[in-house]
Amino acid sequence: MKEASGRRRTVRISDVAAAAGVSKTLVSYALNNRPGVREETRERIVAKARELGWTPSLPARALSVSRAYAIGLVFEKSPEALASDQYYTSLMAGLQSVLSHSRYSLVTEVVESTEAEREAYLRLAHDGRVDGMVIVDLRQDDPRFALVREAGLAFVSLGWPPERTTMPVLVYDESEAITDVVKHLVDQGHRRVAQVVGPQTNAPARLRRELYQKRFREHGIDASRWIESDYTAAGGRAATAALLDADPRPTAIVYSNDLMAVAGMSAAFSRGLRVPTDISIVGWDDITISQYLHPALSTVTQHPFDDGKVAATLLLEAIGGQEFVEPVWMPNPRFVPRESSGPASA
């Protein structure tokens, strides 16, 4: 009586063994599709297991095979920055869309300093909590690659890692979109263009800035007008204010994410400037809200959900032992002109 109402007795592999009249070794072999089990016997065991509703105990399996059946994702970001940036949530959803069809789970951490990030990595690895990591937001001389290497963890890198590796790497080419943005602006007569960029310790942020500069120079535009910011709205607003203070004011500003671009528009409005009549604004990310803004934001679309899907798939393969030599090229980001960019003001 007490038993029935109390903690539900879970069915063990030995229960299945007893019910099928074989040893638990054989049950294990049968259920893991190992050779050395007569087909007829295997079927009987599988049927019994299903009948009893057996599912493997994760901790037990984890203990004996030293696998966690989980992957980790650590965000080194302020909660504010994380929440206001859709990229990460979409990425997570993309990862999940693959994991939920496997027996793997996603363990996430949000930390607010590189020191805490380091600890999180060590903890996840040392505790045997995960079998692999998804590394995003690559930084200059990123210390995380050494961490995973030492911990013997598999990983997937979203962006070029600083060292050669046999783990999967996802990359894409932003230059095409950047070329399109610059062409779009130049065609509309813009000659004074400024940039508000992300933290320059962040490798992709740096690369993006350089690509923009290269294209600017090719069109004879002064490429030195850029301000480093932090991807937050407040940061974007402040940077924009500074840029608008310059005497020959820029006629266009390109931002490294939409959130800063929106805040930039707000800064422009509050000075009585019209967008795009007085100043053109181009973002990056294409967050949901961008197309509903007034004016709708010209920006560059990315595919974080797909990135997540592919990243999860490849990471699982890497955990399975597969080696990767070539990076995987993802579809390029694409420029989407909308209303916030137009002809340059006189």
Added chain:
Amino acid sequence: MKEASGRRRTVRISDVAAAAGVSKTLVSYALNNRPGVREETRERIVAKARELGWTPSLPARALSVSRAYAIGLVFEKSPEALASDQYYTSLMAGLQSVLSHSRYSLVTEVVESTEAEREAYLRLAHDGRVDGMVIVDLRQDDPRFALVREAGLAFVSLGWPPERTTMPVLVYDESEAITDVVKHLVDQGHRRVAQVVGPQTNAPARLRRELYQKRFREHGIDASRWIESDYTAAGGRAATAALLDADPRPTAIVYSNDLMAVAGMSAAFSRGLRVPTDISIVGWDDITISQYLHPALSTVTQHPFDDGKVAATLLLEAIGGQEFVEPVWMPNPRFVPRESSGPASA
């Protein structure tokens, strides 16, 4: 040689035992602060453990004590809806801010149907992957409570659960903010006010709609003008379009989240209406971008990060065996008037 460069040998409890010259039982007792160990011996063991860099193996401990040392969070939402809604990401960050100081981790899942949600719950529970769940977005007759009860999992509910429970419950009172919004609108002469609400299978969405209606009626306003939508931008835009088609058009629309409100503004603009001159708009959530819009969005602020913090704290206590009888009242959401609401048009 091969050993040294290969898989790093992790230090086990028996290594500590050998080094300290005691049995592994005693090491376990000492490290778990159990009574029955001489103080001097305990110190020696702890010192040795630290010296060797021992950390407990999670799977091993999980196996013997039937604890996962993790909590679960399942989102039943489209990736799109999840990504564009800051609430969830902030909630997650809040949970993490507590968990990272414990040995607990957060396991997240994103599913797109209630059937998949059910499977996710069963899987997390059955696999022994988590010790407790965070239940958000309560629905009418929410099936998740039965799931966790049957699985014997602890949980924390963000909102009133359908049944009596000894698990922690977080609640807050929206009526104050709603009273303020309605008063604000009425004071400015609004008599025709409409609502765009969230899915009415969602219990809090329903309650919010009813509270608004109650206040409307108290001021003699027709409370029947509401449209059910889905919290997405596309949904908000469509609902707004329908509302604006009505002949005596509403002079104000209140939305159940900011994303729909922004999309609603966009719909108004595209018909040549001005905000707030021709129509006032009030949102709900206060996402980061709201204050940077043009006009800045009048809305209601919530505290998802704090909710997460408190939820995690209480859930850990519940897992520890503590029982809760009274729900915990969180600070009330607060109305923040900005530029998108103003005097009613004639």
Added chain:
DNA sequence: GTGGCTCCTTGAACCGGTTCACGGCAAGCT
């Protein structure tokens, strides 16, 4: 000197799987 008590310590079982090494048996080969 012996019994009884407390305090500290330990061997062994257990959690629920995986896997290694071995054994029985029938078929194939010489």
Added chain:
DNA sequence: AGCTTGCCGTGAACCGGTTCAAGGAGCCAC
């Protein structure tokens, strides 16, 4: 007939902790 070979199946060890029941040492009282 004797020996190898392959297939199928099993016992036992192992993963790294926790915990129960029992054992030894030291001390006190009778």
